[in-house]
Amino acid sequence: MSWQKIVLASNNKGKLAEFQALFDGANLGIDIIPQGELGIDDAVEDGLSFIENAIIKARHASKMSGLPAISDDSGLCVPVLGNLPGIYSARFAGEHGNDAANNAKLLSKLESYRTDEPVVGKFICVLAMVRHADDPLPIVVQGEWLGEILNSPVGEQGFGYDPLFWLPELGKSSAELDKSEKNAISHRGQALARLIDALKTA
Template sequence: MSNNAWLSQSTLVLASNNKGKIAEFENMFHQLNLPVEVVPQGQLNIEDAIEDGLSFVENAIIKARHAARISGKPAIADDSGLCVPILGGAPGIYSARYAGAHGDDTANNTKLLADLVPLRQPNQPIQGMFVCVLALVEHADDPLPKIFQGLWHGEILEQARGDNGFGYDPLFWLPELGCSSADLSKIDKNKISHRGQAMQLLRESLR
C-alpha cells in the first residue's frame, strides 16, 4: 500500500479491550473525521495480545500486529502508561498491572502512593509523565509501522482527586491548570493528553 492507502480500507481495528481507552479513541477519531470505521478488537472477538516487549514502542507494535493478523485488516494500537523518574521510570510499561492484577485501577493507584511515601520531601513535588505510543500497521507483517508518540508532564499527588478519567488520572496533577487529569472533561483532556498529542501527530501525518 502507499503511504495512506489504509484510509481506503473500510475498517481500522483498534487493538484494545480497555473501555477507557476505547472511549477516548472513539471520541478522537470522531474529531479527526477520518473516512474509516474504527472497530474495537473485542467486537471481532480478538483477545488481548501478550505484551512481552520491553518498551512502549515494542508493545504497541505487538498489539497492532496481533489485531491485524487475526482480523486481516489494518490496525492501530496504543501502549501507554505513567512513568515516575524517582521510581526509575516505574510503573512504565507495567502501569496497567503495577499491583499485579491487570486493569485494577484502585490497586495500582494504592501501590503507587505507597511506593512514593518514603521518597516524598516537604515542598518538593514528585514529577511524572504519561506516555503514549501509537503504532499503525497496514497489515500484520508491515515492515514499516507508523509510530506516533505523546508525552504529558505533571506531578504525582499524595491522594486521589477528581471523578473523571481512568487509570492514574486522579493522581496526575497539572500545576499549570491547577487541577488533576481526572478533573478535566473528556474534550479538554483529549486536547492536551499524551494520547491526544499522539493522535494529533497521526492527523498531521495524513495531511
Template sequence: MCHVTRIVVASGNAGKLAEFNRLLSDAGLEFVSQRELGVDDIEETGLTFVENALLKARHAARVTGLPSLADDSGLCVDALDGAPGLYSARYAGTHGDAAANIAKLLRALDGVEDARRGAYFHCTLALLRHPDDPRPLIAEGEWRGRILHAPRGEGGFGYDPVFLDTGTGLTAAELDPTTKNRISHRGLALAQLQHAVSAL
C-alpha cells in the same frame, strides 16, 4: 489508507476506544475494539513502549485481517526511576485494577515531598495497514505533571485521579474531555497520527 474506514483497536479498554473515536472521527475512520471481534490479548513481552505497541497491532491485524491501531502507554514517575512505566496497567499484579495500582503507587511515594513527585504519561501509537506492514505509522506523546498524595476527581481512567496537570491545577480525572484530549499524551500522539494518516 484513505479508503479504509474500519480499524481494529488492539485493546479492550473502553476509555481508550472512546478517546480514539472522539479524536479521529473527523478523519473518516471507524474504530472497533478487538474484544468485539473475538481477539484475545497478546502477552506484552517488549522492553519498550514501541515494541509492545507493534506486538499488539500485529496480533490484532493478523487475527482480523483489518488494519490495526495499538496503544502502549504508561505512567513514569521520576522518584521511582520511571516506574511503573511499561507495567503501569499491571503494577499491582492484576491487569487493569486501577484502584490497586493507585494504592501501590501512593504507598511507594509515601513520604516523598511534592518537589520530587514529578511524573509523565507516555503514549506510543502504532498503526499497521496489515500484519506484515514494513512501514508502520508510529506516533508518540508525553504529558508531564505531578503525583498527588490522594486521588481527586471522578472522570478518566487508570491513574488519572492522582495525576496533576500543573498547567491547569486539575487532575486528569477533573479535566473535561475536550481539554484532556488536547493536552494529554494520547491526544498529542493521536494528533501526530492524524497528520500522518492525512498525508498518506
C-alpha cells in the same frame, strides 16, 4: 489513503472512548472497530518498551482480523522510581486494570521519596499502526504529558492514574478534566493528532 476499516487493538473502555472521540473529530471516513467486537483476545505484551508492545499488539490484531490495525500502549512514568510503573502501569499491583490497587501501590512506593519538592510524573502514549500483520514500516507516534504525582486521589473523571496526576498550570488533576479538556492536551490526544496527520498523508 484507501483504508475504510481499521481495528483498534484495545479492549480498555476508557481508551476506546478517548480514541473514538478524537478519531471521529478528524473526519477521515474510517470506521474504527474495537478488536473485542471481532472476538480478538489481547496480545501477549512481552516487549520491554511502549514502542515494542504497541507494535506487538497492532501486528496481533491485524493478523487475527486481516485488516489494518492501530494499537495504543501507554502508561505513567515516574523518574524517581526508575520510570516505573511504565509499561506495567495497568498491572502494577498484580491484577490487570485494578485502578484502586495500582494507585495505592504507587503512593506506597513514593512515600520514601516525598520531600518539599513535587514528585514529577509523565504520561506516555505510543500509537502504532500497521497496514498488514507483517508491515515492515509501522507508523509510530508518541505523546508525553508532564505533571506531578499527588499524595492522594483527587477527582472522579478519567481512569487509571488520572486522580493522582496533578496539572499545576490548570490547578486540577487529570480526573477533574472533562473529556474535551483532557483530549485536547493529554498524551493520547497529542499522539492521536500526530497519527491523524500521518494518516492524512499516507
